[in-house]
Amino acid sequence: MISIDKSIITAVSAKEKIDPEKLLRSIQGGNAVILGRDDYARIAIGKALRTKVNVNLGTSPLKSDEDEEMEKAAVAFRCGGDTVSDCSTAGDIDGLRRKLISSSGMPVTTVPIYQAVVTAESFESTTDEHILKVIEKHVKDGVSSIVIHTGFTRGTLLHLKQSGRIMGVVSKGGSMTAAISLCQERENPFVSLFDSIVELLKETGVVLNLGNAMRSGCVHDLKDEPQLQEIYTNAKLAKRANNRGVQVIIEGLGGHVNARDLKAWIEEHNRITGNRPLFVAGPLPTEIGVGHDHISAAIGGAMAAGYGADYLCAITPAEHLGLPNVNQVREGVIAAKIAAHVGDSMKYGIDACFDEDRQLSSWRAKKDWVKQFEHAIDPETAKSIHPGEEKECSMCGKYCAIAIMRKYGLDSKFES
Numbered sequence: 001m002i003s004i005d006k007s008i009i010t011a012v013s014a015k016e017k018i019d020p021e022k023l024l025r026s027i028q029g030g031n032a033v034i035l036g037r038d039d040y041a042r043i044a045i046g047k048a049l050r051t052k053v054n055v056n057l058g059t060s061p062l063k064s065d066e067d068e069e070m071e072k073a074a075v076a077f078r079c080g081g082d083t084v085s086d087c088s089t090a091g092d093i094d095g096l097r098r099k100l101i102s103s104s105g106m107p108v109t110t111v112p113i114y115q116a117v118v119t120a121e122s123f124e125s126t127t128d129e130h131i132l133k134v135i136e137k138h139v140k141d142g143v144s145s146i147v148i149h150t151g152f153t154r155g156t157l158l159h160l161k162q163s164g165r166i167m168g169v170v171s172k173g174g175s176m177t178a179a180i181s182l183c184q185e186r187e188n189p190f191v192s193l194f195d196s197i198v199e200l201l202k203e204t205g206v207v208l209n210l211g212n213a214m215r216s217g218c219v220h221d222l223k224d225e226p227q228l229q230e231i232y233t234n235a236k237l238a239k240r241a242n243n244r245g246v247q248v249i250i251e252g253l254g255g256h257v258n259a260r261d262l263k264a265w266i267e268e269h270n271r272i273t274g275n276r277p278l279f280v281a282g283p284l285p286t287e288i289g290v291g292h293d294h295i296s297a298a299i300g301g302a303m304a305a306g307y308g309a310d311y312l313c314a315i316t317p318a319e320h321l322g323l324p325n326v327n328q329v330r331e332g333v334i335a336a337k338i339a340a341h342v343g344d345s346m347k348y349g350i351d352a353c354f355d356e357d358r359q360l361s362s363w364r365a366k367k368d369w370v371k372q373f374e375h376a377i378d379p380e381t382a383k384s385i386h387p388g389e390e391k392e393c394s395m396c397g398k399y400c401a402i403a404i405m406r407k408y409g410l411d412s413k414f415e416s
Helices: 005-016 020-028 065-076 093-103 112-120 128-141 154-161 173-185 189-203 225-243 258-272 293-307 326-348 355-366 369-375 379-385 401-407
Strands: 032-035 043-046 054-058 085-088 109-111 145-148 207-209 248-251 278-281 311-312
Touching: 005 032, 005 293, 020 032, 020 043, 020 207, 032 207, 054 065, 065 326, 085 093, 085 189, 093 109, 093 112, 093 128, 093 278, 109 293, 112 128, 112 145, 112 173, 112 258, 128 145, 128 189, 145 173, 145 369, 154 173, 154 225, 189 207, 189 225, 207 225, 225 248, 248 355, 248 369, 258 278, 293 311, 311 326, 311 369, 355 369, 369 379
Parallel strands: 054 085, 054 311, 085 109, 109 145, 145 207, 207 248, 248 278, 278 311
Antiparallel strands: 032 043
């Protein structure tokens, strides 16, 4: 049974605007989690809750600038990001993670297999001991969740070879885990380590995120047996972890899914997993948006959230191209926040989610630019396009539809 301190439930339920008893029942039923290990940063993710947005940060072997990653985290927080994932594979990995935990203002997730491989210096040398040691260190440092790819077996990888996919394993953590299994000619290390990891996480409040290594890497790689097998396996493992007191998020759908398949795919995922919190990266419903994949992901993310996903990963314009810069992270977070907002209106209805939209509309009807900016998701950009001191915008000038209708007595009577 999952046990959460009553004071935490009370504080988080107030923040999430949900009845405390309802939130507790949802967590104990495995349908929601509380992410965060201090009072300030804690949030809830799952069914009947606002869709949350994660932001991926971190260094790579080709670019490692700790100060820039911290700047990205600050921008992500200011733009409304809910969580941050440290995906570092180079530089002072321990130092950056600890800085993010202490000063990002958001719950921090890590993918321990990254650092395990880096410290072991090869897939061939990565042992179970390496993996467990890294997980222990991350938990001790104060991470809020960890991602492991335990939903596939060596047999799944052999099946994948015969699947006819255009793209194989496109998950970085999943590919690293698969490489260890293949080059060492042994089972997925997380299969044998799963119970030990659950034991490590018990009573820490750290959430276990079950990754989706078998997700599709392009829209033409349709749902197949490896994907389904992973979902069924993750569902069983989630129940096992919940029964031992560990909260679980399940990653699903992943990067690339045809838009027309999203509804049925998400509904099936939620049915198989018992409506456990569903985290999606994107999903991107097209390949040709490269360089603008934050837009593609926002379209797919809005649909996914509306159909039942609970947690989106912000995708930046640099996706598939390189490590994003600060401005690209900003663009990705804003796009994902808009997607989450639209998705919530689909799930919960416009009256439940769109008070900010109603208020902005009322000030737009009054042509009060400053008040509009106050309710915008990105006031900074809005102000740069139209300075608030200007009464007219340059699109219509004296031919503004609102001004014309006001002159003839057909202006809005809505009062904010």
